[in-house]
Amino acid sequence: MSDRFDVVSEAAIRDGTATDAYFLRTETTLEATGKNPNVVAEVTADQFPTGEFELLAGVKDAAHLLEGLPVDVDAMEEGRLFDGGPVFTIEGRYLDFARYETSLLGFLSHASGMATNALETRLAAPDSTVLSFGARHVHPSIAAVVERSALVAGLDGISHVAAGEMLGVDASGTMPHALLICFGNGNQEGAWRAFDDAVGDDVPRVALCDTFSDEKDEVLRAAEALGDSLDSVRIDTTSSRRGNFRHILRELRWELDSRGFEDVGIFASGGLGPDELRELRDAADGFGVGSHISNADPVDFALDIVEVDGEPVAKRGKLSGKKQAYRTADGGHHVGLARHDAEGEPLLQPLLRDGELVREFAVADAARRAGDDAAAVGFED
Known part of the structure; x- marks a missing residue:
């Protein structure tokens, strides 16, 4: 064959x-x-x-x-x-x-x-957690090359499971929009709680909060649903709906803090590069960077x-x-x-x-x- x-x-x-x-x-x-x-x-x-x-x-x-x-x-x-x-x-x-x-x-x-592009992102947000999300943009046979290059540049983690096994690094990542969609519009709480119940204690509780409704609405609902279990929220808003992304992230921080959720972090992803990280690094605690690394010349x-x-x-x-x-x-x-x-x-x-x-x-x-x-x-x- x-x-x-x-x-x-x-x-x-x-x-x-x-x-x-x-x-x-x-x-x-x-x-x-x-x-x-x-x-x-x-x-x-x-x-x-x-x-x-x-x-x-x-x-x-x-x-x-x-x-x-x-x-x-x-x-x-x-x-x-x-x-x-x-x-x-x-x-x-x-x-x-x-x-x-x-x-x-x-x-x-x-x-x-x-590695050069990954270093650009690392230095654009030196005090933030920066993860490599780029493996999905390349042929799977070289996913480990993408992830190793990101780690050589000093990024904090990778997303690809098989590459992580090759490199001796645990892959990061929690939930995609597909999980929320499987539970249906209006039942985001069900998805977040199911995730919390199902995954191991070593997995951070990071709720994706931009699937069906306004980011602020879903962030506050996730915080109420998971309470002290919630580590972070991830915002991956599509660029066509993003508007002023910095303002959105600052607004989320304000609303979380004003309701006593100061310990809940904010993680941003979706088409981000060094310029965006420099603009957003004081409004978010961490970032996922994909195509800027994997699509490098x-x-x-x-x-x-x-x-x-x-x-x-x-x-x-x-x-x-x-x-x-x-x-x-x-x-x-x-x-x-x-x-x-x-x-x-x-x-x-x-x-x-x-x-x-x-x-x-x-x-x-x-x-x-x-x-x-x-x-x-x-x-x-």
Whole structure:
């Protein structure tokens, strides 16, 4: 039976057939002519620093892609910010890694784009709970990539169950509008109470309060129905009915406080990005951000040979010679030839030596680096 879903297998990624055809034809040509030079290849988005930083993610998958090949790899750590120069360097015989370029760039490009947008939302509301709600906007086979990228950027949680199982993180989320609709207009209390009775004690009691009637009406009804059990209300008002969303959230806070429900939080979701979070962060306690993360443009990485058998060489428009990138004391980003010492912290560090992985990957460490680097380079400005 043929595969039911259009998903390239892990086996195809591992054996290198998840690639562009011209790499396999390059292999055939080089093998036929007995050529297999020792090369240095670098992954870059911009040749020179631009001042516009992006967040590196996807390094774990890229490392496992090349693990076991007879190559040495240096790379920036996940969670570092870069604005030019190499983020990933491979040294070895070209035919030992040529066919893996397509998957390598895909791992780094897609995850880094989503992580960068997630970092924008994290810094737009630094004191708020921010959750990733973006998995529904992508092919389910990469849901874990979306969620891991969000966590690398420092978001507080994710929504996708299977991705959470892969990442060792409990998925967040309480109820959709479908639950309220199943109980029917006028019986929202029945839905909220049924949820409270059915789910485990470890699940926060967050009532969705904008399904059939005015947000204020449903919020106050939920507070009365669940009383002290209610942790938060979620407002996910459709944009066509939203009006002044900030005013709505402030009004809800006022009405809850005036009735003694000061401890009930307000959580907002629905098409939110950094601009909305900056506007709403003093009116809500938390946010769900989806499409701004999952629909991010991939970083336009390319892989280029910069040395052949020890001699600097590069295609037109690229910089020849093996390089190092540095974080300077003032938060700058400097790129220079690797054989020259420069002031600053070297960012390209050993990842693989003769195919053996020499680094561990912890999402919490990457998120810490992202926060530190963002402060150092002024990413939040």
